[in-house]
Amino acid sequence: MSDTVDNKNAADKAVSDIMEIEDSKMDTNPDTNRLALAQMMGSEExxxxxxxxxxxxxxRLLAVMWLIFVLNYLDRNNIAAAKVAGISKSLHMSATQYATAVAILFVGYVLMQIPSNIFLSQIRPSLYIPAVMAIWGIISACAGVVTNPAGLYAARFFLGFVEAAFYPGALFLISSWYKRSEMGVRSAILFSATQLGSAFSGLIGAGIQYGLDGARGKPSWRWMFIIEGSITVFVALCAFLILPDWPSTTRWLTPTERAVAEWRLIEDAGQVDEDDAHWxxxxxxxxxxxxxxxFAFIFFCLQVASATSNFFPTVVGTLGFNRVNTLLLTVPPYFVAMFTSIFNNWSADRRQNSSFHVMWPLAIAIVGFVVAAASLNTGARYFAMVLMIAGGHGSNAVVLAWTQxxxxxxxxxxxxxxxxxNAFGNIAQVWTSYLWDDKTAPRYALAMSVNSAFALLAIVGALVMRLILQRANKKLDAGGAGVADVMKGESQAAIAGLSEEERNLRREGFRYIL
Structure with a gap:
């Protein structure tokens, strides 16, 4: 206990001392002041x-983003639970029309991602992300009152258009605060929200199916959209008060914390993370x-392999259980996938290796696809479903973290x-929706074969990227090229407070993570 008190006192004293230095040594450049502040701190401080x-x-960043992503995925994928709850029958939709309703969301999703992320890099994330969240919550709730397929198409398209801002924006914001050695596991924790969102979708769907089907004359699938969309709007209003902006502009950090936030990123990459380049x-x-x-090709192949999520309740339904039990059986595979993804990314960070951590989950997924297509045994097929979900989702966060x-x-x-x-990868969600024709149930041989082939291509792509980065690191080791050469035109902005020789040493210490 005394050690804890001593450490707290030491931290408080350090902050107090640094604040005095900051007040007494202010110059005309606030960025230089902050970085100098961090450099004057002792190692323990x-x-x-x-x-x-x-x-x-x-x-305030990771936990809130995680909760938002749970709702993001819930609002996006609740159409899968709605199918089990009878949306196709209520709206008189054919299998092709349902597939179109699934696919059209990703048309809007792909179109908006790049413009949204560029826009986000220029403004305050604490305002932008909650605002778009509130809008997609309203759109999701409106899907609960549509009366025909055309209305559902419109709601799904605009839902994807607005939701596009979140996931790449969240990853980008996380990469603006955490070091490379910290980013993988946190990206995985964020991505675990997709598995939890899918699991909750099954649980919530089962609860609504059991308790609200027919309430106020509405079928259960309408209540799914209305309730989940309303929860999203409420959380968005709370997020306005909690989320940070950038390390140099977040108001609820002390000057010392802002200095530390910037300096640790400089130490990690050897250069500042400010936008010295026009968008x-x-x-x-x-x-x-x-x-x-x-990287885009690898992620595209991954998204094909993990597109099972859009039809997973339907796939589980081929086991022959009733609606409530089918929705409940979708939950365990997503929990396994969540823990697999977090462990895999934690290991990737710890071992400073991304390529192999992309490959092995996909190999597991291929086993699942093959068994699901080959066997009609209930136990074997459910086990295969666990493998295809856990393996198909286990690498996604690794690839996006590796990109950054x-x-x-x-x-x-x-x-x-x-x-x-992320946008290019999600193009896969548009056309893969048409692989899961009800006529091919229960084996879904075409879908399982395509998933297996693209999982294998993703493994090959990860190996190719490993060899490319390995070659770049060898050039740096041999002194045959400088960091500026292998980094393909990236910023080489000066680091305040360091001599040219010290700046060069920091940059030359940079190596790519394989």
Whole structure:
């Protein structure tokens, strides 16, 4: 107990001392002041301040983003539970019309991601993200009152258009606060919200099906949209007060915490994370980097392999259970997927390796696809469903974190890159919706074969990217190229308070994560 008190007193004294330095040594450049403030801190003082900062971020940034993403995925994928609850019958929809309702969301989703992320890099995230969340909550609730397929198409399209702002924006914001060694596991924790959202969709759907079917003359699927959309709007209003902006502009951080937030990112990448590039320049830098397209290809293949989620309750329904039990049986595979994803990304961070952590979950998913298509045994098929969900989702966060660990600076380049990779990958969600024709049940041989093939292609893509980055690191080790050469035009902004020689040493210490 005394050690804890001593550490707290030391941290408080450090903050007090640094604040005195800041007040007495202010010059005309606030950015220089902040960075100089961090450089003057002792090692123990810096670690204590950094620990306090990360605790704040994990609560006010990561935890809130996680909750928002649960609702994001719930509002996006509740149509799968709605199918089991009878939406196709109520709206007189054919299998093709239902597939179109699923697919059309991703048309809007793909169109808006890159413009939204570039826009986000220029404004306050604490205002932008909650605002779009409130809008998509309203749209999701409106889906509960549509009376024909055309109305559902419109609601789904605009839902995707607005929801597009969130996931790439959340990843981009996380990468603006956490170091590369911290980003993977936090990206996985964020991504685990998709599995929990899918699990909750089954639980909530089962509860609404059991308790509200026919209430006030409405079928249960309408209550699903209305209740879940209303919850989203409420959480959005709370998020306005909690989320941070950028390290240099977040108002609820102390000056010391802002200094520490910026300096630790500089130490990690050897350069500042400010936008010294116009958004157009950063956009061009991203699209001139050939590695962007390899990451996009990998993520596209991953999204094909994990597109089962859009039809998972229907797939589970082929086991022959009633509606409530079918929805409940969708829950365990997503919990397994959540823990698999978090463990996989934690391991990727700890081992400083991304490529192999993309490959092994996909190999597991391939086993699941093959067994599901080959067997009609109930136990074997349900086990295969667990494998296909856990394996198909286990690599997604690794790829997006790896993209941002590789295409780092300037800020707009990173924002454009992660948005493009996520948008391009989600094109897969448009056409894969038509693979799950009811006539091919229960084996869904075509869908399972396509999923297996694209999972294998993603494994090959990850291996290719590993070899490319390995080659770049060897050039740096041999001194045959500088960091500026291998980083494909990324920012080389000066670090305040360091000599040119010290800046060069920091940059030359940079190596890509394989």
């Amino acid at each position: 810096f670690k204590l301040a950094e620990k306090k900062l990360k605790r704040k971020l994990d609560i 157009g320049t950063g956009f061009k830098l991203a699209f001139k980097d050939f590695r962007l397209y390899i 660990k590789t295409l780092i600076r300037p800020r707009v380049k990173r924002a454009s890159a992660v948005a493009f990779v």
